[in-house]
Amino acid sequence: MALDQSFAGRSYPPTEPYEVGREKIREFAEAVGDANPAYTDVEAAKALGHPDVIAPPTFVFAITFKAAGEVVADPLLGLDYSRVVHGDQKFAYSRPVRAGDRLTVTSTIETIRSMAGNDILDIRGEVHDQNGEHVVTAWTKLVARAAEEA
Numbered sequence: 001m002a003l004d005q006s007f008a009g010r011s012y013p014p015t016e017p018y019e020v021g022r023e024k025i026r027e028f029a030e031a032v033g034d035a036n037p038a039y040t041d042v043e044a045a046k047a048l049g050h051p052d053v054i055a056p057p058t059f060v061f062a063i064t065f066k067a068a069g070e071v072v073a074d075p076l077l078g079l080d081y082s083r084v085v086h087g088d089q090k091f092a093y094s095r096p097v098r099a100g101d102r103l104t105v106t107s108t109i110e111t112i113r114s115m116a117g118n119d120i121l122d123i124r125g126e127v128h129d130q131n132g133e134h135v136v137t138a139w140t141k142l143v144a145r146a147a148e149e150a
Contacts, residue, residue, distance in 0.1 A: 003119045003144065007077050008112050017102040017130065025055045025099055026095035031055060039071070043077035060103075061089060064125035064138040071123055078110075079118045079144055080120070087120065087141035094134045102130040110139070117146030 022042075029039035034056050037044035045053045071080055097103070110122040125138040 002078065002114055003078055003112050003121065005052060005112050007109050009105040009109065011106060011108040012067075012070045013125075014075075014104040014106045014128075015063075015070075017104050018063050019095055020055065020101040020103060022053055022099040025053055025059065025097075028059050028062075029056050032058065050096065050098060052099040053137055054098050055095075057093070058089075060091065060127060060136050060138060063103055064105050064107075064127065065140060067107045067125050068123045068140050068142075071107050071109060073119075079119075079142075080147075083145045083147065085143050085145065087143040088139070089135055089141070090139045093136045097127075097135060099109055101135065103127050103135060105138075 012139045014134060026040045029036065036056070038048055038050065038054050039045075039056055042053055045051075046126065071077065072079055072084070104125050105125045108126070109125045110124050112122075113118075114119050121142045121144065125140065126134065127136045127138065129135050
């Protein structure tokens, strides 16, 4: 069953704040194998002009993908998550994510289209800090594979 195309443009309420911790940043940097000292050493981050350690660019994926879960779980959209694969991800930063940030994400369905029986859903996540300032925009592309014919 095709997704409801009228959902294009629909926004969902902001998430509860996610507090970014130094340890989470360190764990993520280690997991992705990035030894940049700005991710683990406060003094190294300050030497680069940051008030605290910063997160690797893809760190915010976990926060924005979780927020996109509200879109995925919307029963009126009609998305069968068992058929979904992650198609693409991109980010546009206003500034790096920093330890101590309290981030919220507002998810919006940008487009829904069908191609070769597959539904393609583009979700934009606008991430703001505790002061309401924009930090990053994340775009997630989800592909709902066509159901096999019986």
